[in-house]
Structure formats: structure tokens, C-alpha cells
Amino acid sequence: MISLKASSNWLVSVALIATLLINLLVQLLHAGPRIRAEAGSNLRLTREFVLKSIANIPETDNPVPPLQSLFANLGDLRHVEIKILGAKDPTPGHWSQLNHDRYHDLPEWFVKVAGAAPRVILIPLVRGTHDYGRVAIVSNPLDELEEIWSDMTWLASISVVATLMILIVVIFLIRFALSPFNALQAGLAELEAGRSGVKIPVRGASEFRNISNALNSLAATLDRVKNENKRLVSELIEVQDNERKEIGRDLHDEAGPCLFSIRAAVTALQDSVSQGVLDRDRVAHLSSIIDRSSTTLQLLFRGLLDRLRPKGLTELGLEPALRSLFATWELSHPEVALRLALPHDLSSLDKNTAFTAYRIVQEGVTNIFRHANADWGQVKLNFALGDVGAKETDADQDSEPRLEICIEDNGAGISDKPKMGMGLLGMRERVYALGGMFEVTKRSAGGTLVRALIPLVEDDEEE
Known part of the structure; x- marks a missing residue:
């Protein structure tokens, strides 16, 4: 069975890990809408820029060289790529057909989960009847995805370190907060062993203090009952001894003389019989003595029986x-x-x-x-x-x-x-x-x- 300390530690660990995972999941879910919104804005601005650049080129000139020079001077753009395709070049269906070597550290599953698919806008370059090709504007979400992935990695690293530190502190605090359990367990073991004078230290939270006070009160009550039982047993033995002494005294003081009288009367009768002389009055007197003594004994025994039952x-x-x-x-x-x-x-x-x-x-x-x-x-x-x-x-x-x-x-x-x-x-x-x-x-x-x-x-x- 899992202890309370272990259960508390597991509970806190699960809560911290769940919080970390929820934060990462929220960022992951927000990555797609965030990228799509920024990519759409960049595509619109780039399209306007390309259209104005084409419009500024004279009608008699070939628009390809000045546009290539212009786009080369722009360098690498974030979130968007501009390429001039010849009339016979195929239309790129994915950004990877243009450039993706510098994003090799970005996990493919993250790109799929984010769901930020690239968009391609084609602007034709036509002068009269001559077709010079097309300008391809391709949204590149990997720049933004790379930033989000970097943020998530950094957040996960910091969160893991913070979670471990918080978990260590919580384990220490839980161990300290539940330390009165050891004293309670030791006190209960002493009570179970029948020891007297058990005193549990009152410390910790209010619940532990209440339990400690209740157990101390119980220990005091048990000691008092134990002492009272000892005293009652001692007094019971004393009462039994006194009752036996009283019964013995009654038997000695009352039954002894009666038995002596009966024995003396019987002996006198036996002497009279052995001598062959039977005095009528003497026999009656001895019989009366025996009867009175028997009656006294009967009353004595009846009284003793009434006392016993x-x-x-x-x-x-x-x-x-x-x-x-x-x-x-x-x-x-x-x-x-x-x-x-x-x-x-x-x-x-x-x-x-x-x-x-x-x-x-x-x-x-x-x-x-x-x-x-x-x-x-x-x-x-x-x-x-x-x-x-x-x-x-x-x-x-x-x-x-x-x-x-x-x-x-x-x-x-x-x-x-x-x-x-x-x-x-x-x-x-x-x-x-x-x-x-x-x-x-x-x-x-x-x-x-x-x-x-x-x-x-x-x-x-x-x-």
C-alpha cells in the first residue's frame, strides 16, 4: 500500500507535469493560427510590392533583369520567398522545392501538427504578346515555426528545471509537514504495548495537534482507568478477605459453641446409655440443648447463604x-x-x-x-x-x-x-x-x- 507521503509526492509531480504539458499544448495549438495570420499579411504586402515594381518598369524593356536585380538586393525575406520562373519552368507546389536546407533542425512532425501549409501566388510577366514568365510568391512558415519551436524548447527546458526544483521543495515540505505522523505512530505503539505515561508531542498542523491532544487525553484516561482497576482489584481482594474473615468469625463465634453443645449433649447421652441408666428428665434436657443448637446453626447458615446468594x-x-x-x-x-x-x-x-x-x-x-x-x-x-x-x-x-x-x-x-x-x-x-x-x-x-x-x-x- 502506498504511503501518504508517496501519494502526496506523486500527486504534486503529476500536477506539475500536467501543467507543463498543458502549457506546451496551448502553444502548439496557437502556432497554426498565428503562422497563418502572419503569412497572409506578408503575402498581401509582398504581392503589392511586386505589382508596383512591375508597373514601374517601362513597357519596352524586358522586366526580368531589373526584377532579378531588385529581388537579389532584397536578400532573404522572412516568411516569404520570391522567385522569377521562366515560361517553361514548373510551378512549385511546396516551399521545399525552393529552399529548405537551413531548416533541417525543425522536426517534421511539428510542421505537420502546426498545419501551416505554404501558399503560392503567381504574377504573370507579359508585355504585349511576349510572355517573360511568372513571379512566384511563396509563403515560408518555417521561419515563424522555427521561432515557436525555439520558444517551446526553451520553455520546456526552463519548466523542467523549475518543476524539479519545485518538486524537491514540495517533497521536503511534505516530509516536514507529515513528520508528526512518526510521533503519532510511536505513541500508538506504546499504547498498544500497554505502557503508562505516554505523552505525544503536540506539534505540526492544527489537525495533528488535535489528534495529539486527543491521544494524550486517551492515554491519560487509560492510565487513570488502569490505576483505578488496580485499586479496585486490591479493594476487591481486601473485601473478599474481610468477608471470609467475617464468615470465619461467625462460624467460630456462633457455630463453634453450637457444635460444642451438640457434641457435649451427645456424649452425655452415650454415657447414660453405656451405664444403663436413662433419666427421662436428663434425656429431655439434652435433647432440648441439641434442638436449640441445631436451630441456631440453621439460622446462621441461612443468614450466610442469604449474604452469598x-x-x-x-x-x-x-x-x-x-x-x-x-x-x-x-x-x-x-x-x-x-x-x-x-x-x-x-x-x-x-x-x-x-x-x-x-x-x-x-x-x-x-x-x-x-x-x-x-x-x-x-x-x-x-x-x-x-x-x-x-x-x-x-x-x-x-x-x-x-x-x-x-x-x-x-x-x-x-x-x-x-x-x-x-x-x-x-x-x-x-x-x-x-x-x-x-x-x-x-x-x-x-x-x-x-x-x-x-x-x-x-x-x-x-x-
């Missing part, structure tokens, strides 16, 4: 799972008046969207309990159009439908530039993973508003 979300759907979650919160946090608004049927949501919505609601309401210091909170899930930050009345009717999740409270609110903790970061990353949008703002009436928009997935897209 929402109970009933896959089997029942998002709405029953959320209502069950809110019922649990109403018992465990009666100090906060929670309200769940579900104006639409959510059973058509795909499993990824439903799971993400459940986790966002779970984390958002948990933040209300932990940080908001609020006594009222509301969660609303509905279908909407438009982007985050747009009012409902401004939503474009042709935009794609989305699931809108709004979590708000009347608590202490957030700062103007909130620092996202792991909870909000996790919510944002879950939304971004599905191609949605996420924002955290202050409520006009006080408190915090968490708003997320998740694109709805069609059935064929999900498949």
Missing part, C-alpha cells in the same frame, strides 16, 4: 425477594420507616439485572442503617427512559428503556464531593458492568439520593 431470588423473582428482605429489615431496624415502591411488574427482568438490582437495594438500604442517621427511607424501582441526570419530562421517547432504581433517605446527607467507599464503589461497578449509569446526589429536602439506570436486555440479546 439472595434467598428465593432465582425461584420466586426480584419482587418477592425484595419484599422478604424489607420484612426482615422492619423487624431488625424498627427505628427506620422503610417504604418499598414497585409500580411495575419486575418478573420480566433477566437474572443479571435482577441480581444487580437486589444487591444495589441491599447495599443502599444498609448504608442508610449504618451512615445516614435517618428515620425514613424509600426504595423505588420502575421502568424509565433517558440518562442519569435527565428529568423525566426531558426523556427522549426513542431512547432505550431502563430499570431505574432510586434509594433516598432524610438523613445527614453527603458532602459536595463525596468519597465513595467500598459499598458505593461496588454498586457503581455492578451498574457499569451492565452498561448502566450511576449517581449519588443530595436531596432537595435533605438527605441522600442514590439513582441507577440499568439497560433492559431483550430476550434475543440475553440468549
Whole structure:
């Protein structure tokens, strides 16, 4: 594939050569009319001169000697030749029959292309009944053609030299003008190699400057995303470790004593059986210990499973799972008046969207309990159009439908530039993973508003 530099050089070369050829062609086309016009004028003047010369010779004299002397004194005329032909001499049909040796450098093809054919005018020399011959006036276009050919040769030589000089200058200027391409190519290679801190020098024409600024902005964005991904991975590992520690602590603090109680009760029963003495009250007491410990373990494992995977979300759907979650919160946090608004049927949501919505609601309401210091909170899930930050009345009717999740409270609110903790970061990353949008703002009436928009997935897209 031809490079841009080579294409530009070829384009300029073709343009210069075409200009040179057009100039030569114009001169060539104008040569014929120019020669014919001048030859006609010379023929008319020469004819008048010859006629007046013949008229000035006395009738009794032979006109041939004085005319030959006159024409010899005139010498070589430009563009016209005068010859006295005898009565028996043939009429010349072409100038070459008279004289053409001095025009041997003139190309024959140029003469043919110019199309300046010679013209012959014959003036008879008659005195009474005596015929002295004829005076032949022949137009000679080769003088003018020779001048035109010389001009064209000179112009072509000068034009070739000028074209070569201009081409050299243009090649240098094109090379200099396209030199930022090398820096752009090197910068793109570094970006492709995954290097950080790529900085492309901003120079050259405005287009190159705009491209360089855009690539520098892209490199900065990639570095920022790369650093953020590293930080998120580190925080994710930390969250996983903390969650494992918390699960291990729950198992150690709650499951350990229950298992110890069950084992102690079983050992006591085995001792009673081995001794052959079965106390009815003691067996009932040990059975009660085993039952309570089993119930505690069951509740503990159920809670852990709910943390790992929402109970009933896959089997029942998002709405029953959320209502069950809110019922649990109403018992465990009666100090906060929670309200769940579900104006639409959510059973058509795909499993990824439903799971993400459940986790966002779970984390958002948990933040209300932990940080908001609020006594009222509301969660609303509905279908909407438009982007985050747009009012409902401004939503474009042709935009794609989305699931809108709004979590708000009347608590202490957030700062103007909130620092996202792991909870909000996790919510944002879950939304971004599905191609949605996420924002955290202050409520006009006080408190915090968490708003997320998740694109709805069609059935064929999900498949």
C-alpha cells in the first residue's frame, strides 16, 4: 500500500507535469493560427510590392533583369520567398522545392501538427504578346515555426528545471509537514504495548495537534482507568478477605459453641446409655440443648447463604425477594420507616439485572442503617427512559428503556464531593458492568439520593 507521503509526492509531480504539458499544448495549438495570420499579411504586402515594381518598369524593356536585380538586393525575406520562373519552368507546389536546407533542425512532425501549409501566388510577366514568365510568391512558415519551436524548447527546458526544483521543495515540505505522523505512530505503539505515561508531542498542523491532544487525553484516561482497576482489584481482594474473615468469625463465634453443645449433649447421652441408666428428665434436657443448637446453626447458615446468594431470588423473582428482605429489615431496624415502591411488574427482568438490582437495594438500604442517621427511607424501582441526570419530562421517547432504581433517605446527607467507599464503589461497578449509569446526589429536602439506570436486555440479546 502506498504511503501518504508517496501519494502526496506523486500527486504534486503529476500536477506539475500536467501543467507543463498543458502549457506546451496551448502553444502548439496557437502556432497554426498565428503562422497563418502572419503569412497572409506578408503575402498581401509582398504581392503589392511586386505589382508596383512591375508597373514601374517601362513597357519596352524586358522586366526580368531589373526584377532579378531588385529581388537579389532584397536578400532573404522572412516568411516569404520570391522567385522569377521562366515560361517553361514548373510551378512549385511546396516551399521545399525552393529552399529548405537551413531548416533541417525543425522536426517534421511539428510542421505537420502546426498545419501551416505554404501558399503560392503567381504574377504573370507579359508585355504585349511576349510572355517573360511568372513571379512566384511563396509563403515560408518555417521561419515563424522555427521561432515557436525555439520558444517551446526553451520553455520546456526552463519548466523542467523549475518543476524539479519545485518538486524537491514540495517533497521536503511534505516530509516536514507529515513528520508528526512518526510521533503519532510511536505513541500508538506504546499504547498498544500497554505502557503508562505516554505523552505525544503536540506539534505540526492544527489537525495533528488535535489528534495529539486527543491521544494524550486517551492515554491519560487509560492510565487513570488502569490505576483505578488496580485499586479496585486490591479493594476487591481486601473485601473478599474481610468477608471470609467475617464468615470465619461467625462460624467460630456462633457455630463453634453450637457444635460444642451438640457434641457435649451427645456424649452425655452415650454415657447414660453405656451405664444403663436413662433419666427421662436428663434425656429431655439434652435433647432440648441439641434442638436449640441445631436451630441456631440453621439460622446462621441461612443468614450466610442469604449474604452469598439472595434467598428465593432465582425461584420466586426480584419482587418477592425484595419484599422478604424489607420484612426482615422492619423487624431488625424498627427505628427506620422503610417504604418499598414497585409500580411495575419486575418478573420480566433477566437474572443479571435482577441480581444487580437486589444487591444495589441491599447495599443502599444498609448504608442508610449504618451512615445516614435517618428515620425514613424509600426504595423505588420502575421502568424509565433517558440518562442519569435527565428529568423525566426531558426523556427522549426513542431512547432505550431502563430499570431505574432510586434509594433516598432524610438523613445527614453527603458532602459536595463525596468519597465513595467500598459499598458505593461496588454498586457503581455492578451498574457499569451492565452498561448502566450511576449517581449519588443530595436531596432537595435533605438527605441522600442514590439513582441507577440499568439497560433492559431483550430476550434475543440475553440468549
